[in-house]
Amino acid sequence: MIDLLADRARTLGRGLAATTAIGAAAGAAAAAYGWWEKDQFEVRRETLPILPGGSAPFRILHLSDIHFVPGQDKKARWLQSLAELKPDLVVNTGDNLSHTHAIDPLIQALEPLMEFPGVFVPGSNDYYAPRFKNPAGYFRGPSRPKTEPIKLDWPKLRTAFGMGGWIDLTNRAQSIALNGLRFDFSGVDDPHLKRERYADWHRGTANQDTRPHVRVAVVHAPYQRVLDHFTQAQAHLILAGHTHGGQICIPGYGALVSNCDLPTWRAKGLHDWESNGLTTPVNVSGGIGTSRFSPVRIACRPEAVLLTLTPRT
Template identity: 50%
Template sequence: MRTRDLVTWPLLAAGGALAWGVCEARAFTLRRFTVPVLPPGSRPLRVLHLSDAHMLPSQGRKQAWLRGLADLKPDLVVNTGDNLAHLDALPAILDAYEPLLDVPGVFVFGSNDYFSPRPKNPARYFLGGSGVGAAGAWERQPDLPFEAMREAFTRRGWTDLSNRHDELTVGGLRLAFAGVDDPHLEYDRLDDVPADAAADLAIGVAHAPYLRVLDRWNALGYPLILAGHTHGGQLCVPFYGALVTNCDLDRARARGLHTHATPGIEPSWLHVSGGLGTSPYAPIRFACRPEATLLTLTE
């Protein structure tokens, strides 16, 4: 092989992979799982899990796809944060969620509900460990309209779970929730309140699936935990999976339905959404399509 070919073919391969990654970031996918967590005799409950939209005002295709999810007729929407990626994106995200705001819902925020994205060295995700202690890195005030978004969500009936407990009756079932503000920013305030044994189901909701949060809720008896943040790895290797999770969760559980257990405790079901978006400074996905998830809860 000529020297010029040794340079040309790797460049072509890299260019092709980049082009594929840009296209894949727009290949929105609905994933479905069945989770056996309801009491005997319960009818199935359809839960739409949304996360990491990272919306830009210009992303009309993503907005339209999100609006179309209302056709699934979910009983409950769970939004695990990172809705925004631009100072002016609030009208776009509210338009995207418009029909879903008529459905009972709960939400927590992630870092990209508070802080607009900035360019970062991607190598830090591979070399910098789990990102624990990220709160200390924010030396600026929040600049995204998170309070206006919170007010818009709650005015339409969605329940804010940021470091809060609350409950909803959905489909005749009493659902108890525990939520935390973003663990990646160390905004989470965990307590020792056991899951409500009188509820038909207790659910933990967080943006980032840090082990301290998962361990606490599993030990306190929460049968179902929902989170996002990881982007499913965003850049994955076929037949190998995610390279990183951007937290201390293991790579094997970067997205999808798994279990989580602490010693001597019955496992909790854990669903980690691979999310719908990316940072505008890294607008690619590889072997990891953007997603929303319909969880069918059964007895």
């Protein structure tokens, strides 16, 4: 009997050891794949009919969550190559940085895109450097700012964007004439930090306000309260980022977290948002980078979005 029990114990031990080895191998394979996928940059293309009748198509290049780190040469070359798309407008929805020394190489990577008109708002990782977090913590809800954050040089980055001709929409509204159309922009500071303050829409002269125009809201984190506000303010389009598309997704299912109160199935893509009987299309970018402490993506490739606006049918 003792020998039989000993044999069973040895068999169980070998089974547990094999299971542990298989689990470790699977985990290593997933990490290796995620490390590879984080650099498989793509351009997602969408078409949205929201322009006044008779307008020519208008192309917006939506960038978000670059999370640049010095030495990311492949990412830098890809960002530079996006200028070949020749967008009519570049919209940057924040979280450009993931390192205290990232500003200069980031601006160098974005310099070709600054040949085009642009607007921007900041994300939390333009103000503060990321720190290591337990990935399991995201399942308990949106991440929280650290009590003693490492500050980034947001004024330097904002100035560089401005010197490149891009317009700061941080809690501001601005109207711009582009390709014969009037675009009314309204942007907010990062809702993830609860810094949003609404500036409504810019108002021009009486004659200007009667001309056809397009209202575009720009925000980093797509919290429901912000989407509700801009939908009720009758925005024609809302552009946001922050979610990383979930970053680690399950094939065939999608994102497990959105790092805000947005439903996970909306963590990436072009969707309609409804509030008080009104509807506004929202494009949530899956983002270009990751935190430097979690440099993997699974079933969620990094993306820029080329959004072609066409006349309403």
